[in-house]
Amino acid sequence: xxxxxxxPSSLIVQEGASVLINCSYTDSASVYFPWYKQEPGKRLxxxxxxxxxxxxxxxxxxTLLFDKKTKHLSLHITATQPGDSAIxxxxxxxxxxxxxxxxxxxxxxxxxxxx
Amino acid sequence: xxxxxQTPRHKVTGKGQEATLWCEPISGxxxxxxxxxxxxxxxxxxxxxxxxxxxxxxxxxxxxxxxxMPNQSHSTLKIQSTQPQDSAxxxxxxxxxxxxxLFFGHGTKLSVL
Numbered sequence: 001x002x003x004x005x006x007x008p009s010s011l012i013v014q015e016g017a018s019v020l021i022n023c024s025y026t027d028s029a030s031v032y033f034p035w036y037k038q039e040p041g042k043r044l045x046x047x048x049x050x051x052x053x054x055x056x057x058x059x060x061x062x063t064l065l066f067d068k069k070t071k072h073l074s075l076h077i078t079a080t081q082p083g084d085s086a087i088x089x090x091x092x093x094x095x096x097x098x099x100x101x102x103x104x105x106x107x108x109x110x111x112x113x114x115x
Numbered sequence: 116x117x118x119x120x121q122t123p124r125h126k127v128t129g130k131g132q133e134a135t136l137w138c139e140p141i142s143g144x145x146x147x148x149x150x151x152x153x154x155x156x157x158x159x160x161x162x163x164x165x166x167x168x169x170x171x172x173x174x175x176x177x178x179x180x181x182x183x184m185p186n187q188s189h190s191t192l193k194i195q196s197t198q199p200q201d202s203a204x205x206x207x208x209x210x211x212x213x214x215x216x217l218f219f220g221h222g223t224k225l226s227v228l
Contacts, residue, residue, distance in 0.1 A: 044219040093214050100213030105158035
C-alpha cells in the first residue's frame with residue numbers, strides 16, 4: 001500500500017525565516033495530496049492541496065510544489081511567524097472529489113518558530 | 116458552528132473492557148472518516164463512510180473494532196476487549212463529500228490500563 005514519508009521530522013527556525021518540508025510517496029496511482037497542520041491543543045486543519053495534474057500551487061505564504069516523476073512534494077512557508085508553529089502533515093490519496101478515498105498520512109514535521 | 120464533535124474527550128478503560136466512541140459530523144457533510152493517532156504510528160486510517168454507507172474499512176483491526184453510522188448525524192467506533200496497544204487519540208473527520216478538505220474533531224483520547 002501507499003507509504004508517505006516526510007523530512008525533516010522537526011525543525012526550529014527564527015521568526016521571519018523560510019522553511020521547506022519535504023514529502024515523498026510510493027504509489028504512482030496517487031493523484032491527490034492535501035496537507036494539514038495541527039497546532040498545539042487544536043484540531044487538525046486543512047491548509048493546502050494539489051492534484052497530480054498540477055506542478056505548483058500557492059496560497060498566501062504557502063507554496064506547494066509537486067514532481068510526479070520523482071514522487072516528491074515540498075511545502076515552502078515564507079516569512080514564518082510563531083503562530084505557524086505546528087505539526088505539518090503531508091497526505092496522499094488515489095482519488096479525489098465525491099469518490100475520494102482514504103488519505104494516507106506521513107508521520108508529520110514539527111515546526112517551531114522562535115520569536 | 117461547533118465543527119465535528121467527538122465524545123467523550125477522554126476515556127479510561129481497563130484491559131478487556133469495551134469502549135464506544137462517538138462522532139457527530141458537521142451538518143450536511145456526507146463523508147465521515149475515522150483515524151487513530153499515536154506518536155509512534157502517526158495518523159492511521161481506520162474506516163470511511165459516505166452517505167452513511169461503509170466504503171472502506173481496510174484499516175480496522177478486524178476482530179475487536181467495529182464502526183457504524185446509523186444516521187447522518189452520528190457515527191460510532193466500538194472497541195471490544197480493549198488492549199493497552201489500543202491507547203491512542205481517535206479522530207473523526209467529515210467533509211462535504213469525498214476526501215477534500217476534511218474537518219477534524221478534537222479527538223477522543225483512549226487510555227487502556
